[in-house]
Amino acid sequence: MVPEENFGGGGAKFNQIAIINMLKKEGVIFRGGLRLVSVGEAGAVFEDKDNKKVVIACDTVVLSLGVQADSSYVDQFAECAADVLTIGDCNTKQGTLYNAVHTGHEAGYFI
Incomplete structure (x- = not known):
């Protein structure tokens, strides 16, 4: 749900800009300001700020849910896949870009 201009925050601005530029050069598409509604066979379903649905076809979803450790979401996905991995803020209180x-x-x- 974070706006794209805030992606990668929490670290050195120089590193944030460099990493985002490298990812864009490799074809990564950034979509900010979306709220995840569901994940299904067609991919991930989001809503934008106007509550319009946005479907992104995918076979893998990586969640980044904030800067406080919160593993409560992990159990919700336990039955969706053979392996559910916790990364970043989901398994630590460090809340840094480096840790993520x-x-x-x-x-x-x-994987």
Whole structure:
């Protein structure tokens, strides 16, 4: 639900800009300001600020849910996939971009 201009906040601004530029160069599409409504066979369903549905076709969903450790959402996804991994703020109280990238990197190796 974070606006795109706030993506990667919490660390050094220089690093934030560099990482976002590298991701965009590799074709990553950023969509900010959306609220996840559901995940199904067609992909992830979101609502924008005007409550209009936006469907993004995908086979993997990565959630980033804020800066406080909160694993309560993990149980909701336990039956959706064979493996549900917790990364970033979901498994720590550090709440930094470094931690999110590091634990996401480890999860990527697992997948």
